[in-house]
Amino acid sequence: MRSFIRHYLLALQFFSRVPVTGRLADWVGFSPAMLRASAAHFPGVGWLVGGAVALLTWGLWVLLPPSPYSPLVAAALGTVLSVVMTGAFHEDGLADVADGLGGSLNRERALDIMxxxxxxxxxxIAVMLALLCKVALLALLGSLGAGVMVGAVFAGHVVSRTWPLLTIRLLPHVGDTAQSKSKPLADQISLPALLVAAMWCxxxxxxTAAAPAAIEMAAIPFSASDWCRALLGGVLAAAVAWLWMYRWFSRRLQGFTGDCLGATQQVCEIAFYLGMACALGGAA
Known part of the structure; x- marks a missing residue:
């Protein structure tokens, strides 16, 4: 349990702006091996970030006046909070990947651009469109009810941080390994670490599936099985998005960089919300 907590706090240090400083940071410690082990808790960081955004969303839902625009405001401010908590870490990765792979067909040149x-x-353009898609999809889910939006944003942050770990497992790390901050994470993620990540997910x-508020406060009538199918639809959509990103990196880079992990998280998060929205649309 002691190692579990230390590795989780180290993951918070690396993947977010949540302050782990002073005596607490001294207790956590650091080594490349610890950083490698902390990758298992990447979805656990999603618990904290997604939970904070979900709480803000719920609070805004209570405070804002009943209006068709209230879900849009809650979605926008929740997205702002997620960016602040992570320091735009993943959005920055998406921007670098879009610049590199969009700016050159040559592998080495693309890596240099990244x-x-x-x-x-x-x-x-990639970051602008990604933020627009997230806010629009969350607002759409919010139009179905507060519980739907809260459940989606919490689960989405966790699920989208699970799929990039398969990229680490299946592809080699490429690029400037001497200066790469992600290299200790990328040597190889173990099967026990993947199991821990799967448990978080x-x-x-x-x-989220057991949350009764998601169903009771919905604007359209749907059952518990419909809600579970919506979550499954989100997971499957995120899986398809991960597979597309994995094949793209495999073909263009013959591997991945730390930026690729951030880009994958962003795309999988958007796909999760889209999958849930489509599944709930079918239920309606």
């Missing part, structure tokens, strides 16, 4: 800290047209899905 290492450039400046954001180009491809990166700016399944736990979040089970908690």
């Amino acid at each position: 290492k450039d800290s400046r954001v180009g047209a491809f990166g700016a 399944f736990g979040a899905l089970a908690l």
Whole structure:
């Protein structure tokens, strides 16, 4: 349990802006091996980020006036909170990947572009469209009820942080390994670490599936089985998105970089919300 907590707190340090400093940071410690082990808790970071966004969403739902625009406001402010909590870590990865793979068909040139800290047209457009898609889809889910939106945003943050770990497992790390902050994470993720990540993910899905508020406060009538199918639709859509990203990186880069992991998280999160929305549309 001591190692579990230390690895989780290290994951918070690496994957978010949640302060783990001072004596607590000294107790956690650091080593490349610990950082590698902390990758198993990437979905656990989603519990904290997604939980905070879900709480904000619920609070705004209570405070805002009843209006068709209230879900849009809650979705936008919840997205702002998620960006603040992660320091736009994953959005930055999406921008770098879009600049690199959109800016050159040559593998080495694409990797060089991805290492450039400046954001180009491809990166700016990709981040803008990703944020627009997230806010629009969450607002759509929010129009079906507060519980639907809260459950979707919590589960989405956890599920989308699980799929990138399969990329680490199946592809080699490429790029400037001497300067890459993600290299200790990418040597190889073990099967026990994947099992821990899966437990984080399944736990979040089970908690969301069992939440009665998602069904009771829905604007359209649907059953518990409809809600579970919606979550399954989100997971399957995220899986398809991961597979597409995996094949893209395999073909274009013959591997992955840390930016690829962030980009995968963003695309899988959007796909999760889309899958849930489509499944609930079928139920309606």
